[in-house]
Amino acid sequence: MSRADAEPSRWSAERANSWYQAQGWLVGSNFITSNAINQLEMFQPGSYDPRRIDTELGWARSRGLNSARVFLHDQLWAQDARGFQSRLGQFVSIAARHRIKPMFVLFDSCWDPMPKAGRQHPPKPGVHNSGWVQSPGAERLGDRRYIRTMHDYVTAVVGQFRNDDRVLAWDLWNEPDNPAKDYQSVERDDKQELVADLLPQVFQWARAVGPRQPLTSGVWHGSWEGSQRSAISGIQLDNADVNTFHCYGDPATFESRIG
Numbered sequence: 001m002s003r004a005d006a007e008p009s010r011w012s013a014e015r016a017n018s019w020y021q022a023q024g025w026l027v028g029s030n031f032i033t034s035n036a037i038n039q040l041e042m043f044q045p046g047s048y049d050p051r052r053i054d055t056e057l058g059w060a061r062s063r064g065l066n067s068a069r070v071f072l073h074d075q076l077w078a079q080d081a082r083g084f085q086s087r088l089g090q091f092v093s094i095a096a097r098h099r100i101k102p103m104f105v106l107f108d109s110c111w112d113p114m115p116k117a118g119r120q121h122p123p124k125p126g127v128h129n130s131g132w133v134q135s136p137g138a139e140r141l142g143d144r145r146y147i148r149t150m151h152d153y154v155t156a157v158v159g160q161f162r163n164d165d166r167v168l169a170w171d172l173w174n175e176p177d178n179p180a181k182d183y184q185s186v187e188r189d190d191k192q193e194l195v196a197d198l199l200p201q202v203f204q205w206a207r208a209v210g211p212r213q214p215l216t217s218g219v220w221h222g223s224w225e226g227s228q229r230s231a232i233s234g235i236q237l238d239n240a241d242v243n244t245f246h247c248y249g250d251p252a253t254f255e256s257r258i259g
Helices: 013-023 039-043 050-062 074-079 081-097 144-160 191-208 231-239 251-258
Strands: 028-030 067-071 101-108 169-174
Touching (some): 074 144, 081 101, 081 144
Parallel strands (some): 028 067, 101 169
């Protein structure tokens, strides 16, 4: 058997459809605890709050939700891998008690490109996502030395739950082609090129672990059709086990995206 034959491959359409049918009707939302301004604050020591998670996921279940999209961050693992993975394991157990399956998001191209672990600034009243941060940040995105840390983060977290049916799926990179226009003064000019280089590697790292859950990365920007696809959306669609997408348009636009 060749090395290529031994490596896990992208799911077939039959496997993807079988997985989807087995889930039942999924109803969910993005979830962050009400005391956290971003994904760092949700899982860092001192602000991680399992009682609040238990209460709020209980509210979600009482409203009929059975899934939750939950953002993680590479700096959480880099600063305290053992503690972070312990808290993540506790989170999955709490969610399972409420019969809610999380879909974890590992990286994110949206909002503030200068994340800093530790105490976060207070929310800005009336400002949407006033403290949300990218992962990795602009300083790390072009740092070739940091790729090993990113690799280890992906393989450790995905590996922790690779055979755990309580986890729904892995959303490897949220809106990787998002330019984060509100932060152009500090955003990298080469961001899109660097992300396009990293994204296939992230899929490869996660797939090498052999998770039972599907890998995905939600497309949202521009055309998704054939030769009109952007470089990044092409990478997403060519590597995902199941396709997911984001749509901020009206119902007619949403329906056209499904088609």
